[in-house]
Amino acid sequence: MTEKENVLTREFEIKGKDFSRAGNISSKIKEILQETGISNSIIRRAAIATYEAELNVVMYANKGILYFTLDPDSIRLKIDDEGRGIKDISLAMKEGYSTATEEYREMGFGAGMGLPNIKKNADKFKISSILGKGTSLEIFFFLNNSGAS
Amino acid sequence: MNHYLHFVRVDENKCMGRMKCMRVCPTQAIRVRGGKAKIDDEKCIDCGECITSCPSGAIYPLTDPFGELTRFRHTVAVPSPALYAQFGQKITPGKILNGLRKLGFDDAYDLALSCGEVSFALLEYLRENSETKPLIINTCPTVVRLIQVKYPSLINHITPIDIPREIAAREVKQRKSKQYGLEEKEIGAFYITPCPAKMISIKQPAEKEKSYLDGAISISDIYGPLLATMENIDNEESDESIDNLCILGLGWAMAGGISRTLKLKNSLTVSGLPEILKVFDDMERGSLQHIDFIEAYSCPQGCIGGSLTVENLYISYNKILRLIEELELKKIKRCPDAKEVRKKYSEGYFFKKHQLRPRPLKPLNDDLTKAIKKRKEIEKIYEKLPKIDCGACGSPTCEAFAEDVVKKESSLLDCVFMLPKKLRDLSKELSELLNKTKSINETGQNNNKSEAKGKKK
Numbered sequence: 117m118t119e120k121e122n123v124l125t126r127e128f129e130i131k132g133k134d135f136s137r138a139g140n141i142s143s144k145i146k147e148i149l150q151e152t153g154i155s156n157s158i159i160r161r162a163a164i165a166t167y168e169a170e171l172n173v174v175m176y177a178n179k180g181i182l183y184f185t186l187d188p189d190s191i192r193l194k195i196d197d198e199g200r201g202i203k204d205i206s207l208a209m210k211e212g213y214s215t216a217t218e219e220y221r222e223m224g225f226g227a228g229m230g231l232p233n234i235k236k237n238a239d240k241f242k243i244s245s246i247l248g249k250g251t252s253l254e255i256f257f258f259l260n261n262s263g264a265s
Numbered sequence: 266m267n268h269y270l271h272f273v274r275v276d277e278n279k280c281m282g283r284m285k286c287m288r289v290c291p292t293q294a295i296r297v298r299g300g301k302a303k304i305d306d307e308k309c310i311d312c313g314e315c316i317t318s319c320p321s322g323a324i325y326p327l328t329d330p331f332g333e334l335t336r337f338r339h340t341v342a343v344p345s346p347a348l349y350a351q352f353g354q355k356i357t358p359g360k361i362l363n364g365l366r367k368l369g370f371d372d373a374y375d376l377a378l379s380c381g382e383v384s385f386a387l388l389e390y391l392r393e394n395s396e397t398k399p400l401i402i403n404t405c406p407t408v409v410r411l412i413q414v415k416y417p418s419l420i421n422h423i424t425p426i427d428i429p430r431e432i433a434a435r436e437v438k439q440r441k442s443k444q445y446g447l448e449e450k451e452i453g454a455f456y457i458t459p460c461p462a463k464m465i466s467i468k469q470p471a472e473k474e475k476s477y478l479d480g481a482i483s484i485s486d487i488y489g490p491l492l493a494t495m496e497n498i499d500n501e502e503s504d505e506s507i508d509n510l511c512i513l514g515l516g517w518a519m520a521g522g523i524s525r526t527l528k529l530k531n532s533l534t535v536s537g538l539p540e541i542l543k544v545f546d547d548m549e550r551g552s553l554q555h556i557d558f559i560e561a562y563s564c565p566q567g568c569i570g571g572s573l574t575v576e577n578l579y580i581s582y583n584k585i586l587r588l589i590e591e592l593e594l595k596k597i598k599r600c601p602d603a604k605e606v607r608k609k610y611s612e613g614y615f616f617k618k619h620q621l622r623p624r625p626l627k628p629l630n631d632d633l634t635k636a637i638k639k640r641k642e643i644e645k646i647y648e649k650l651p652k653i654d655c656g657a658c659g660s661p662t663c664e665a666f667a668e669d670v671v672k673k674e675s676s677l678l679d680c681v682f683m684l685p686k687k688l689r690d691l692s693k694e695l696s697e698l699l700n701k702t703k704s705i706n707e708t709g710q711n712n713n714k715s716e717a718k719g720k721k722k
Binding site for chain 1: 640
């Protein structure tokens with residue numbers, strides 16, 4: 117019971133193709149982290165990673181859920197989506213590789229930087245995917261070692 | 266207790282608790298308690314939105330009275346270029362500066378010239394620092410404070426070049442003290458300001474260094490007297506041509522003006538706080554890295570839209586734009602010498618002496634474990650609330666209210682939706698209690714009766 121008391125969890129739904137709301141979850145999470153006094157550099161990295169993850173669901177999946185967990189040691193983001201999945205993960209992790217449509221690129225999205233950018237900003241990053249089913253991301257930020265800035 | 270100075274005040278006699286200010290405040294710094302607006306010093310960024318929105322005229326900026334001038338042996342007016350936009354097309358900047366001299370200042374300095382210098386310096390800085398993209402201009406004190414408070418991670422994107430009004434005041438004091446054999450402190454430099462935020466930036470600069478300016482007088486305070494004075498000035502007496510104006514400097518009066526007059530290729534201009542929040546949110550998420558330079562002004566259309574200006578801001582915009590267009594066509598451009606500026610730049614002439622630091626809001630608790638617990642409490646309370654942000658409790662949103670309750674600054678019963686619920690619960694409890702006592706009494710009476718019967722026997 118006491119263990120749960122200092123763990124904050126939130127769930128956010130993400131709708132596919134809903135570009136107008138992409139970024140809302142990132143803002144919300146930033147707000148929570150600011151209020152709880154997390155350092156600015158971590159907030160910034162978490163905000164960027166959240167936004168990229170949100171965008172990925174909006175662009176490539178039908179829907180998804182982002183689970184946010186904050187405890188005194190870490191921030192954990194888990195994003196599960198229902199969508200087309202990723203065929204070749206190692207390829208998808210390469211900067212500049214993208215399966216985005218011409219339309220998305222016109223709008224400035226789909227530059228093939230999303231996943232690499234998430235990985236770059238995270239302290240720990242896991243990805244798994246089933247083709248035709250969906251993709252699951254797990255993103256961690258550790259609060260103790262990379263602490264103050 | 267409070268270490269932040271603010272120049273926005275609430276007149277409690279006039280305040281009717283109408284909550285307009287509470288709703289427009291971009292940092293949610295205002296609460297209405299006991300029917301009166303209260304401003305939280307930690308959160309206030311001196312944008313002046315509350316001043317403009319108050320229907321009762323109860324919120325006002327503290328500006329310096331003219332009387333301040335007598336403290337100095339020699340006084341110089343340093344008007345914001347936005348002042349040039351306040352009068353009709355026929356009243357030139359030259360005439361306005363002359364009017365200020367007649368009004369009681371010993372001299373008036375054309376700030377557009379310093380603005381021009383800083384424009385060149387900015388160009389140098391942009392060239393040298395292309396890796397920190399985009400850079401944000403620091404001329405609007407509200408924007409600088411907004412970043413300090415709400416976007417601390419963007420702080421290294423703010424340009425460290427000093428603002429023209431400070432450079433002008435520094436220069437004027439040095440020059441005048443030589444010219445008249447006076448000490449620098451005997452010379453008073455007064456900024457004629459379009460907004461209250463610049464007043465604060467003079468009294469308490471964001472970097473906590475001292476300002477070279479000695480005070481600020483609002484455009485709206487000086488407008489009437491200045492107009493009357495100018496009516497008595499012969500046209501021949503003052504410089505009626507605009508050839509002496511620095512086109513780069515004029516750009517500082519309006520949103521987009523710096524980029525336009527410097528011919529910057531890849532900049533973004535945003536004005537008005539709600540729009541700025543959107544742009545900075547995007548920037549924080551890393552999606553503006555392809556932009557070089559951001560001009561952000563808290564007032565709509567830039568400084569000409571300041572809350573202490575008089576003229577309709579769109580007409581002002583038109584006047585500045587026309588001046589710029591006219592000068593663009595002319596061959597003669599009286600602007601600072603770019604070579605000289607570059608030399609001064611390399612000597613560090615333009616740089617601020619102190620570094621800008623973030624001013625993040627206090628977390629719910631310094632201990633993360635406790636802060637998380639409090640945040641959970643807030644969310645628990647928030648879930649019970651109607652989530653319609655009616656504001657009747659005196660907090661701007663249901664979420665802010667939940668936070669105020671956890672911080673013990675409000676009581677849950679301040680919510681008009683919680684009170685009836687509480688009453689309903691209480692009355693239910695009460696009626697249940699009544700029923701209980703009734704049935705106890707009834708059984709008691711029966712017992713008594715049977716006892717009585719027993720006695721009779």
